[in-house]
Amino acid sequence: MATGNPEARRIIFGTHVVPTYSIEGEETSVRHTEFQTSPAGTLGGKGIASIDKDQWGDGWVSFSHQGAYWEDQDDVWELLGETWSGELNTSYTGPTSGINLTDDTSPCKFLYIKNIGSTNHSVLVSLNGGSSYRIKVPPGGSVNLRGDGVQLLCNEVCVSSNGSLATFEFIIAK
Amino acid sequence: MALTYKVRYKNHCTPQEQILTDGRWYLDSDCGRKLTGDSETGATLSDTGTLSTGVAISTSATEIVAAERNFVYVKNTGSIEIIMSLTSDSPSEYVIALAAGEAFASEMQTTARVFVKTASGTSTIEHFQET
Numbered sequence: 001m002a003t004g005n006p007e008a009r010r011i012i013f014g015t016h017v018v019p020t021y022s023i024e025g026e027e028t029s030v031r032h033t034e035f036q037t038s039p040a041g042t043l044g045g046k047g048i049a050s051i052d053k054d055q056w057g058d059g060w061v062s063f064s065h066q067g068a069y070w071e072d073q074d075d076v077w078e079l080l081g082e083t084w085s086g087e088l089n090t091s092y093t094g095p096t097s098g099i100n101l102t103d104d105t106s107p108c109k110f111l112y113i114k115n116i117g118s119t120n121h122s123v124l125v126s127l128n129g130g131s132s133y134r135i136k137v138p139p140g141g142s143v144n145l146r147g148d149g150v151q152l153l154c155n156e157v158c159v160s161s162n163g164s165l166a167t168f169e170f171i172i173a174k
Numbered sequence: 175m176a177l178t179y180k181v182r183y184k185n186h187c188t189p190q191e192q193i194l195t196d197g198r199w200y201l202d203s204d205c206g207r208k209l210t211g212d213s214e215t216g217a218t219l220s221d222t223g224t225l226s227t228g229v230a231i232s233t234s235a236t237e238i239v240a241a242e243r244n245f246v247y248v249k250n251t252g253s254i255e256i257i258m259s260l261t262s263d264s265p266s267e268y269v270i271a272l273a274a275g276e277a278f279a280s281e282m283q284t285t286a287r288v289f290v291k292t293a294s295g296t297s298t299i300e301h302f303q304e305t
Contacts, residue, residue, distance in 0.1 A: 009202060021180070043279075063206075120216075142209070148271040
């Protein structure tokens with residue numbers, strides 16, 4: 001449930017980056033992969049986002065705990081049928097088209113989006129209400145970020161696709 | 175000898191809840207799992223990336239990505255929180271926050287421009303970008 005027992009909620013998050021290059025072996029079907037000369041290793045960081053203990057609705061995560069009870073949900077889920085499977089689909093119908101993950105106007109404190117589609121279509125993410133889509137999430141990839149707490153509102157996060165159909169899961173927390 | 179440049183990157187998170195004040199943190203019962211995405215850059219990268227370290231950041235905007243880039247990584251290596259924009263230097267576009275030790279990494283649309291600054295004080299960042 002989005003509200004109830006918790007005294008507090010938080011999200012531990014991290015990022016890990018490995019820049020590489022690969023070169024064909026004598027047998028061209030074999031490739032050898034190494035770190036790029038700079039940074040000659042891996043990059044990354046981690047942090048903790050403190051989020052509200054009472055969230056804006058059950059839809060703050062696009063899926064449910066496997067042990068959650070249907071009757072304990074706060075929202076009327078039959079009216080939110082698009083997230084019934086824990087996934088959302090978005091179709092490309094124009095460069096600035098997309099769907100809002102919520103209409104809640106609270107500051108967004110944490111956002112996570114993963115492209116779980118099997119096609120080659122990337123998920124595109126806008127942080128300014130759909131005016132521009134700058135973040136690109138390839139299949140299998142994800143993005144996470146901590147909102148600044150003032151400017152980024154939950155309803156300003158929009159998701160679109162650079163192909164005909166992309167599927168994604170998300171957390172959007174106030 | 176065909177060289178191929180890639181960036182493999184992973185963004186992961188663990189939602190947690192605390193049931194008792196000052197008590198133990200548990201996996202959030204709304205989510206029930208940890209989340210991870212693991213991917214290689216989809217775009218064909220043309221060369222090795224560029225790593226910059228110890229870049230000083232102040233309340234004045236620093237543009238770290240002005241040209242076409244396919245992948246961007248930014249880490250706050252200082253002690254003061256920084257804020258980041260992926261579009262312009264407009265105050266309303268600084269929507270991403272990075273506290274000390276936090277990092278952001280993503281493939282980008284090539285139209286993206288990245289600006290970084292602090293709300294007050296000074297900090298440092300490292301950033302890596304590749305085209």
